[in-house]
Amino acid sequence: MSAQNGKTLLVTDEEEMIVTFTLSQLEQKLINSPIMRVHRSYLINKERICEIEPWFNSTYLLCMNNGEKVPLSRNYTKEIKQLFGF
Secondary structure: OEEEOOEEEEEOOOOEEEEOOOHHHHHHHOOOOOEEEEEOOEEEEHHHEEEEEEOOOOOEEEEEOOOOEEEEOHHHHHHHHHHHOO
16 A cells, blocks of 8 residues: 555555555554555555565665565664564
8 A cells, every 4th residue: 555646555466446545544444454554655564575675774675475666664664674583
């Protein structure tokens, strides 16, 4: 899920759709799921991460199973490092 230009794009294995919920609203609704915030503009399914690449200024790119690369901001790096044990 990503937010760009005031719209929230929801991407699943089957389709992409624009929804009226904000990322914050979706994050609250999905609190007990594998969905997590990794950037102010992105929520991801942590079970779909296949690789973590160093990027710049202590940030990373999360490579997802569908080939998309999602930026991981410094604010969320600690949580991802704990999740993957590095």
